[in-house]
Amino acid sequence: MMFYVLNGSPRKNHNTAKILNSAMEGVRSLVSDAEFRWIHVYDYSYSGCVSCYGCKRIGGTYYGRCAKRDSITGLLEDISQGDALLIGSPVFFHDLPGQLRNFWSVFCTRISSMDKRTLRLRRSASLSPSSIR
Ligand SMILES: Cc1cc2nc3c(=O)[nH]c(=O)nc-3n(C[C@H](O)[C@H](O)[C@H](O)COP(=O)(O)O)c2cc1C
Numbered sequence: 724m725m726f727y728v729l730n731g732s733p734r735k736n737h738n739t740a741k742i743l744n745s746a747m748e749g750v751r752s753l754v755s756d757a758e759f760r761w762i763h764v765y766d767y768s769y770s771g772c773v774s775c776y777g778c779k780r781i782g783g784t785y786y787g788r789c790a791k792r793d794s795i796t797g798l799l800e801d802i803s804q805g806d807a808l809l810i811g812s813p814v815f816f817h818d819l820p821g822q823l824r825n826f827w828s829v830f831c832t833r834i835s836s837m838d839k840r841t842l843r844l845r846r847s848a849s850l851s852p853s854s855i856r
Contacts, residue, residue: 724806726750726759731812731823733765738852743811746850750809760805762798764822769793771825778836789833795826799833808847 732739750757777790
């Protein structure tokens with residue numbers, strides 16, 4: 724089973740990565756054939772959804788796909804064909820960091836316009852560290 728591990732923190736090896744690693748070890752202990760692919764969203768350069776509606780235009784070139792071409796276009800396809808998604812995010816001003824919010828806006832737009840028969844992804848979990856003790 725392919726698990727995508729999405730690290731929404733700009734710091735690759737800090738708190739968010741630590742809780743994602745713990746979750747990954749938990750999954751590994753339960754799922755013998757689990758494979759993991761890490762994605763550090765700050766490694767990529769992209770924008771959020773630009774509301775072009777290309778993915779919604781029936782009969783258009785990009786119907787059911789993101790019309791915006793950038794460094795995460797392929798990743799959106801890959802994740803939608805994974806078995807599960809683990810999302811880790813720090814809290815930045817009571818919200819998601821901007822880079823993760825942009826990723827999420829295109830990912831949600833992408834899967835909401837897909838033919839669900841071609842969507843493999845069925846499970847996701849989100850985790851977040853907080854500075855509040
Ligand atoms: C710009 C910024 C804003 C933050 N805002 C919040 C916040 O609103 N609430 C909170 O609990 N922690 C906040 N934090 C703390 C981070 O969420 C916390 O340190 C987290 O563990 C950072 O994750 P990382 O170690 O993976 O980078 C903020 C940190 C930064 C850098």
